[in-house]
Amino acid sequence: MSNEKIISLNRKAYHEYTILEVYQAGIVLTGTEIKSVRNGQVNIKDSYASIEKGEVWLCNAHISPYEMGNIYNHEPLRKRKLLLTKQEINKLIGKLKESGLTIVPLKIYLDKGWAKIEIGIAKGKKLHDKRESIAKKSVKREIEREIKNRY
Numbered sequence: 001m002s003n004e005k006i007i008s009l010n011r012k013a014y015h016e017y018t019i020l021e022v023y024q025a026g027i028v029l030t031g032t033e034i035k036s037v038r039n040g041q042v043n044i045k046d047s048y049a050s051i052e053k054g055e056v057w058l059c060n061a062h063i064s065p066y067e068m069g070n071i072y073n074h075e076p077l078r079k080r081k082l083l084l085t086k087q088e089i090n091k092l093i094g095k096l097k098e099s100g101l102t103i104v105p106l107k108i109y110l111d112k113g114w115a116k117i118e119i120g121i122a123k124g125k126k127l128h129d130k131r132e133s134i135a136k137k138s139v140k141r142e143i144e145r146e147i148k149n150r151y
Contacts, residue, residue: 017122026083049103
C-alpha cells in the first residue's frame, strides 16, 4: 500500500488523448508552491510537458499563490522542471519523434510528503474515438445500475 494522496487529476487528458505509456516524475517546487499543492490548489487541465535542452519541463500548470505568502510568492503559471532519469528522458525524446505524440500530465500527488506527477505519452483522439469511449462509459454505467437494482 502506498502513501499517495492525490491532489489533482486531469480527467480531460483521458477524454482527449489515448495514453500509451505512463511515467512518474518529481517536480521542482519553491516553498510557497509546495504549500499551495498541499492545500490542493492545483489545476493541470490545460498543461503539457516539453523537452528543452535534455530536460523535461511542465508548462501551463496553474498552482495558485499561497494566501499566507509574502512578496516572495511564486508566479502561478511558471515553467517547472520535472525530475526524470536520463534514460527516461531519452526514451521520451525517442517516442516524441513519432508524429502526433505529446506528453500530458495525468495527476499530481503527494508520496511520503514529496510532490510527484504522473505524465503520459499520449496520442490525440479523433471525434469518433471520443464518441466511442462515451458510449462505452454509458453502457457500463447502465449495466452497473441494473446489477445494483437486482440485489
